[in-house]
Amino acid sequence: DAGITQSPRHKVTETGTPVTLRCHQTENHRYMYWYRQDPGHGLRLIHYSYGVKDTDKGEVSDGYSVSRSKTEDFLLTLESATSSQTSVYFCAIRDDRGWYFGPGTRLTVT
């Protein structure tokens, strides 16, 4: 357990609405990541952060934005949710050994 929590754990939302997912860590890790996992695609990187206010895009960043105003919190925002963003979203931290994942958020966009 790397001290990572995600909220909400489940969410159903309608197409076109904004959605924010929260990742919270308790162990002061510098690097934080957002991934999505879809059948047939595996885990893909959306955005990552290498410090407070320092973020950058990953492989599948279109339609997503992130913010990190505090070391412990990394927020993922879907600006206008689409059905293609229905997925399971995992937050991760990285330490000297590797990447450790939070419990995930299952998001359904109807």
Add this chain to the structure above:
Amino acid sequence: QKEVEQNSGPLSVPEGAIASLNCTYSDRGSQSFFWYRQYSGKSPELIMFIYSNGDKEDGRFTAQLNKASQYVSLLIRDSQPSDSATYLCAAANYGGSQGNLIFGKGTKLSVKP
């Protein structure tokens, strides 16, 4: 395109047998390699990492790395029904300070009692 390839399975082994999981990677700049176990509906759990050629053992798990062949494997000895899960192979390149972790799509393992 940097890729990690795994056989999707399912791989079925009897209880007590050795399960052998394999993956290949395309990025020769990859420096560290990871095996994650993921139970259905749960998050990936890091079980092994390796960065040097050769074998690394931890309990019933042995990770093997051959950088020349761009090949990584995971052996699970004395397989138990509780080992039934999807196993994800991942390769990391630390060229950028943030690190870039590329995942395979996973191999589903089923251990039959």
